[in-house]
Amino acid sequence: MNISIIVLMSFLSFNTLASVFVEKNSVDNIGVIHSVKFENDQSITVYLPDGYIENNYRYPVMYVVDGEKYFLHSIAYQKTLISESKTPPFIVVGINTKNIKRRELLGAKSAELIATFQNQIIPYIDKNYRTHDIRMYFGWEMGGGFALELFAKQPTLFDAYFLASSTNFTQERLDSVNNLLKSKAPTGEFFYYTLGSVESWSLDPHKALSEILTYATRKELNWEFKISASDDHYTTPFDTFNKGLSLYFHDYAPIRFYSLNEFEVFGGMPALKAHYKKRGEHYKISTDIHDETKHYLLNQAINENNFAFFKQYVMEFDGFIESFNYSSGFIVKVGRFYSRNNDLDAAISLYRSELLKHPSNVELQEEMIKLSKR
Structure with missing residues (x-):
């Protein structure tokens, strides 16, 4: 059972801290959650991923x-896929809008937000x-339109934007x-935005944004716009989180090569080391x-019976087989591979190591x- 700590912070004004107090509750199978409350019932809710308390990593x-609706979406995404190394764990901050004048905050008072x-x-x-320093933003409906203004006014505040069924893509914002x-100023690096095909009222502004991004001079800005025939105004967020995050974190999952030729075409060991160096530096x-x-x-x-390649990378990954938590079945597979290629000493050494x-x-x-009988 995990412990959640709820921290309620009241503000004398929108920008002035007034007081802090702590209340502890228990939450099963979710994790540590902190709630920070502002005046006029505005609040944020903070999710800390599994393992946060036990380590010193940065996330x-x-x-x-609209955190009261969509806070759990990105939590479910990572809790499902972290164990398969498909995504890094990340902190989630829900900006709750339930009891405030949401349309005003995301529209006329957008500069304040x-x-x-x-x-x-x-x-x-x-x-x-x-x-x-990786910051991501999700917005649905008016939260999507607000994102364009946020991006234009504070282009380095967020690295990635995930927008669903956006409204208020005004001409001014576009x-x-x-x-x-066009200014070539530093900006965020990724946009993924979705729209249901039934949302005809928003189609033209979305196409206009796509044209802007298509002809953008910043070629390193990656983006994708998806029109879904199976989604509507209320279901697009599922795709936005799942597909959008998988695209954004495409370089995080461990690489698997399905043939040695595929590995060589990739660039072999130099390219592999370069990839993991870049990945590690990006995700810390x-x-x-x-x-x-x-x-x-x-x-x-x-599997391809390439003993020369196998021996080369056993040396490259010195001690890996012995230190990895392999089943005895795989160790036998390796030992028999050594034996078939007349390297009995390596097979015996491996078995002895495992038997210890x-x-x-x-x-x-x-x-x-x-082996002793051979």
């Missing part, structure tokens, strides 16, 4: 407008939690984005080649007996 942050993001919410999150991109994690990638390469060499860890393993004992 990306996803800011979710932008200032609050820049001067209050983000500094608070960065000060009180272990964050690194022109501001267009002018920003290890720059080493992922263990799963090492396993895939070694296993593929066995698992002295009662009958399968390994039988393999050792077979």
Whole structure:
């Protein structure tokens, strides 16, 4: 059972801290959640991913407008896929709008909300939690239109934008984005936005944004616009989170090569090391080649009966087979591969190493007996 800490912070005004008090509750199967309350019932809710308390890592942050509706979407995404290394864990900050004048805040008072993001919410999150410099934004409906203004006025505040069924893509906001991109000023790096095909009222402004992004001079700005025949105004957020995040984190999952030729075409070991170095620096994690990638390469060499490649990368990944938590079945597979290629010393050494860890393993004992009779 995880412990959630709810921190309620009341403000004398929208920008002035008044008081703090702490209340502790228990939450099963979700994680640590903090709530920070502002005047006029405005509040943010903060999710800390599994393992946050036990380590010193720094995490990306996803800011979710209309958090009372969509806060759990990005939590479900990462809790489902973290164990498969498909996504990094990340902090989620829900910007709750339930009991405030939402349309006014995202429209006429948008400048005030932008200032609050820049001067209050983000500094608070960065000060009180272990964050690194990847910031993501999600907005639905008016939250999507607001995002264009946010992007144009504060182009480096967020790195990625995920927008669903957006409204209020006004000409002024579109022109501001267009002018920003033509200026070649530094900006965020990624846009993913969706629209249901039934939302005809928003189609033209979305196409206009696509034209702006298509002809943007900043070629490193990646984006995708998806029109869905199966979604409507209320279901597009599911795709926006799932497909959008998978595209944004496409370089995070361990690489798997399904043939040694595919690995060579990729660029071999120099390219692989360069990829993991860039990945590690971007996500603030290890720059080493992922263990799963090492396993895939070694296993593929066995499957293709390429002993020279196998031996080369056993040396490259020195000690990996012995230190990885392999089943005895895979160790036997490796040992028999050594034996078929007349490297009995390597097979015996591997079995001995495993038997030191698992002295009662009958399968390994039988393999050792077979080798002793050769």
